[in-house]
Amino acid sequence: MNIQITAIMGALRQEKRFNIISNNLSNAQTIGFKRELPIFRKTLDQVLQKEAQNFQDSIHITFQQGELHETRNPFDFAIDGEGFFKVITPSGIRYTRAGKFKLNQERLLVTSEGFPLLGKRGPLRIEGQNITVEPNGTVKADGNPIDQIDLVTFKDLKSLKKMGHHLFLVEGGKEIGVTTPRILQGFLESSNINVIEEMVQLMDTFRNYESCIKVIQSQDEMDSNAVNSLGRIR
Numbered sequence: 001m002n003i004q005i006t007a008i009m010g011a012l013r014q015e016k017r018f019n020i021i022s023n024n025l026s027n028a029q030t031i032g033f034k035r036e037l038p039i040f041r042k043t044l045d046q047v048l049q050k051e052a053q054n055f056q057d058s059i060h061i062t063f064q065q066g067e068l069h070e071t072r073n074p075f076d077f078a079i080d081g082e083g084f085f086k087v088i089t090p091s092g093i094r095y096t097r098a099g100k101f102k103l104n105q106e107r108l109l110v111t112s113e114g115f116p117l118l119g120k121r122g123p124l125r126i127e128g129q130n131i132t133v134e135p136n137g138t139v140k141a142d143g144n145p146i147d148q149i150d151l152v153t154f155k156d157l158k159s160l161k162k163m164g165h166h167l168f169l170v171e172g173g174k175e176i177g178v179t180t181p182r183i184l185q186g187f188l189e190s191s192n193i194n195v196i197e198e199m200v201q202l203m204d205t206f207r208n209y210e211s212c213i214k215v216i217q218s219q220d221e222m223d224s225n226a227v228n229s230l231g232r233i234r
Contacts, residue, residue, distance in 0.1 A: 011212035013040060018205045020059065025198050032098030032166040033191035035062045063157050066097075066192040068184065074131050075101045075109065078187035083151040083178040084168070087115040088123065095152070095175075097189055098166040119147035133185040151181040 017038045027033040037060045068078045077099035079085070084095035087110075094115070101109045101117055109117040109124040116123035119139065128141025137149035152175040154160065159173025 008212075008216060011209055011216065013038070014205050014209035014212060018202065018209065021198055021202045021205060024193050025195065025202070027165055028191055028193040028195050028198075030098075030165050030191050031100050031188050032066070032096055033193065034097070034162070034166075035064075035192050036060070036162070037062060061157075061160065061162060062192060064192045066190040068187050068189055070187050072186045073100075074133075074185060075103065076186055076188050077101065077133060077149070078184045078189045079151065080182040080184055081178075081180075082153045083181055084153060086118040086150050086152060086175075087111055087167070088118060089113075089115045089167070092169075093118070094163060094167040094169060095160065096166050096168065099183075100188055118150045120150050121147050124149070133183055135182045135184070137181050137183050149181075149183060151178045151183065152176060153178050 020036050020038050024035055039058045039060045065079075065081070068080060077085070079097060079099065084097060085099060087094055087096060096111070098111070101111060103126060104110045104114065107126050109126060111117070118124070124139060124147055126139075126141060127146070128144070130142050132140045132143075133149070134140070137151050138145055139147050139149060154170065154173045154175060156173055159170050160168040161171050163169050
């Protein structure tokens, strides 16, 4: 029976891993998307012991920088190095590496969802025609400084929890200013997904899942044969 339980837990874990990898692949073209990895904290044998109630898997987010590509759009910004943009949502402040913004009717720089980008003085409102952003985040309209993009980071990136595809919520951490910010105007950061690597991981997961299912089916067959044998003996 322990073999069957172990195989079932293994199959469930491989299914979870499959879903995470599939999500990575589906977001390979999503601006600012960060790869997720499943973390299995206990071995399957430990799951069968008394401390099984403490069993908990988790998802690790890899914040390795994605490739930067030029768009020449004046409202596209890429962070070269550490840091996150701050945006204000109906649920509060969120953080992102996705620097694709646009002007809304109120001339605020907003995300595709309509969330305003925050500067040092609050939501960034653009008045003027010629908009430039310096590497340190200073925003100028027709040559006149109007604000500075509020670029922040965190001592422990593990305090960031993903909300959707490219937004993050901080849990228990405290934001700190980026010492030497470097923002590139007219560029965007791609996801940090390596499609070939993810495909290899996906195939490996599928093979492991199949192996677990075969063990479960084999154990079921053995149990069924044992029951039939007992019936004939009686």
